[in-house]
Amino acid sequence: MYSTEIHKRTPSVTVVNNRKLTIRDIQYRRRPDVPQTTEELITRHQYNHLGFLAQSTDPRLYERQQTDRTSKPNLTILTSLTGKTQHTDSVDAGITINLQDIADRPVLTVSAVGTQYALTQTRQYEESTLPGRLLSITESTADNKTKITERLVWADGTKNNKAYNLAGLCVRHYDTAGVNRTDSVALNGTLLSVTRQLLPDDIPADWEGDNVSAWDAQLVSTRYTTQTIADATGAVLTTIDASGNQQRVAYDVAGLLKSSWLALKGKQEQIIVKSLTYSAAGQKLREEHGNGVVTTYSYEPQTQRLIGIKTERPVGHAAGAKVLQDLRYEYDPVGNIVKIINDAEATRFWRNQKVVPENTYTYDSLYQLVSATGREMANLPQQSSTLPSAMIPLPSDDSTFTAYTRTYAYDTGGNLTQIRHSAPATGNNYTTRITVSNRSNRAVLSSLTEDATKVDALFTAGGHQNQLQPGQNLLWTPRGELLKVALVTREGQPSDNEIYRYGADSQRVIKTTTQLTGGNIQTQNTLYLPGLELRTTKNGETEKEKLHVITVGEAGRSQVRVLHWENGKPSEININDQVRYNYDNLIGSSGLEVDGSGNVISQEEYYPYGGTAVWTARNQTEANYKTLRYSGKERDVTGLYYYGYRYYQSWAGRWLSADPAGTVDGLNLFRMVSNNPISFFDTDGREKKSAEEVFDEYKAEHLPEDREFPFRMMAGITDNKLSFSSQQAPQKSMEKIQDMKFTLRHYTSTKESKPPFDELSTNMDLVKKGVKTLKRSSGSNTNDDDWNRLGNTAFTFYLLAIDGEVSDRKFLSNTTHYTEYDLSDTKEINKLFGEGTEFFASPDLLHHKDLSVVKAVKGKLTDLKSLLIAVSGISSVQLTSLKSNPKELLKKIDEKFGNSLEIKIPGNVKVKKWNSKK
Incomplete structure (x- = not known):
């Protein structure tokens, strides 16, 4: 309690x-x-x-x-x-x-x-x-x-x-x-x-x-082409991957996913998502997949937190009605999860011990996880980098599970220093100790060293761990990407290694695993392409298996992967083109795996910081082909989870390298999701502070009339990564378009005759006044990225209009009114915004991972027209022909900002008047 x-x-x-x-x-x-x-x-x-x-x-x-x-x-x-x-x-x-x-x-x-x-x-x-x-x-x-x-x-x-x-x-x-x-590129930039x-x-x-x-x-001569068909707004309708498999999606009137289909190359189209329904707030309520399995969602009325995910075969299903997974969540007042119950499982008794299908969690006053209870397989050894064996076949009862308790200890720098595990019924009791450097937050398992003064020597100068465990060395690229893991080192014989290669965005493109087996070298190679993984296995020079894994991009809550064998399909898997639906929990961990007929392939439960506690499957071969696990991430043969920008070692509860995003999640660059892995999860290895933490950090400084604070807040959160141009266009160029009216428009929607407010307020101000709330686990699409990565929540947002023309934007179809500000009316601008107020203009930053290369402009509002013309590179000659074509001029400016130009003004702004949108 x-x-x-x-x-x-x-x-x-x-x-x-x-x-x-x-x-x-x-x-x-x-x-x-x-x-x-x-x-x-x-x-x-x-x-x-x-x-x-x-x-x-x-x-x-x-x-x-x-x-x-x-x-x-x-x-x-x-x-x-x-x-x-x-x-x-x-x-x-x-x-x-x-x-x-x-x-x-x-x-x-x-x-x-x-x-x-x-x-x-x-x-x-x-x-x-x-x-x-x-x-x-x-x-x-x-x-x-x-x-x-x-x-x-x-x-x-x-x-x-x-x-x-x-x-x-x-x-x-x-x-x-x-x-x-x-x-090829669409007109809207897709x-x-x-x-x-x-x-x-x-x-x-x-x-x-x-x-x-x-x-x-x-270059190797083989080319891998991915093609896309999009609608006029840029929304993707169809994708054809490098192997010719086609994915198709449909949206509802609000632009949310409604259904999706997959047609393997040369095969009939099959439905993946049959239907999806949402609440008025955009929260998922019900989804039905192509295998007939239905998932329903329930929310707490007062907070809108997700409190239930139920996955079942409904009455009338060909495989029979059955509840496959029924997760129930309980929260403390601030949104930390304190209990998860799976009502699809029964309570059992084993060795005079009650084994309940639930997990409970306790936190300290900083909301760090300090204890957890759950169930695990009775034959589990101490958690390590090795994946435990699956229970085969799927058990008919829970008699082979036992209860466990874990406690966690942290130092004052937020480093996890100890994991104590206790399972009294089986005697599976042990303590994992972590040695933290006396001069940094670098740390390793005590099996590598118990001397705090020697920890830093086990890292590169850039904060990359050099050893995974005794005998397993790690090699990194100069860019700080994991290049090679020495799995087994042999004298006089080939060693076992896993080697990786990355693209310009530091995302993995190739993974190659070599192992000495029966005197031959077995090589497994994986090529990662959009929506597709190409895997080959060779024994020496002989190809043993060629597998295509199609990853369905739009599949609702689940991750759907289709296994298509070109060669070497295992006899234990009955059909080629096996469809595998992975149903996840609140943090994205793959718990339930179901085939295309709605039958369970495998089930898995995890310890709080990752690692498998329970794993059951209907046969070992199918179990071997599960790769997505904790937090929905791929688990390598090394035991590491690959997140995108970093690798995670779950048995130590730490990242393998320092955060490439810097201090966005605090001064400790190795800590996993603020030591709260139950309520938070990391998407790509650059976990940020929650919206609540950012708000708490900056709320004392915030004043609605302070036009400088928003820039300070943004600079602090982005670590000054944004570069701003302040170059203005020549006076001769500006004279060409002096009669063209540049205005700023802010759009809104209302069912009333006009919006009931006379001030445009920032998210920061609305939260501070209690008009809006910050939801940590609501199950809806939140604006956490705006808070914790971009820091732009103390700005109001506008579209540029030229002589009444605005750029095409998808959201405009749902708006009813707009307010407009004429930039040539200096007196009015100074009155409404404040004299000398600065703006900044950029593309939609949510779609840019590397802010340091984003084209952005900053300056006084009265200079906005000149600044935008300068950064767009439009010559005086071009302006002469464009001065009678405002739509084309706007298009050229918008193109320089990736067709997503936004104008941001610091602080709240009074509404001049509301205009009905025609």
């Missing part, structure tokens, strides 16, 4: 100085097992004379500094005069230098400065007479080896390029894995055809010289 006792008198306190800068974050930690003891944890911040963050120190390292003056702060930053981060010294991630050119574009990046792992990246751009687009990235390592690792080729204005809407776009991106080609071509496995990327033909000669 949840108790509020430990939370009494434990406020989160933010201390600001006379410049409204946060200099102290104070938290009070109290644990349920010792409620009488309260720890005060103070995180300290220092700023330079310009008001930019210069230093941050967590409670643990600050305490060490009192006795060891050589101990460094967690983070030390040097910035430019404009606040752009140029030098970062992190005890977790090492030293990084970032330099920008006069246009504020990144030109030089040096990571792991001063060490053998140092990498220097130099970016080359087009000459100033051209749009200034990125042309290449050159990398130099500490041993003076230099390679051009990326080349970008941009399309010119030829007739053929215009026919495929390619003019001005990057049509070839040569990267560390090969080349990505853009073959990619219609892209092709991936690879380098041979033994050739590293080096695109030297200027001869494109020479670059292409290095």
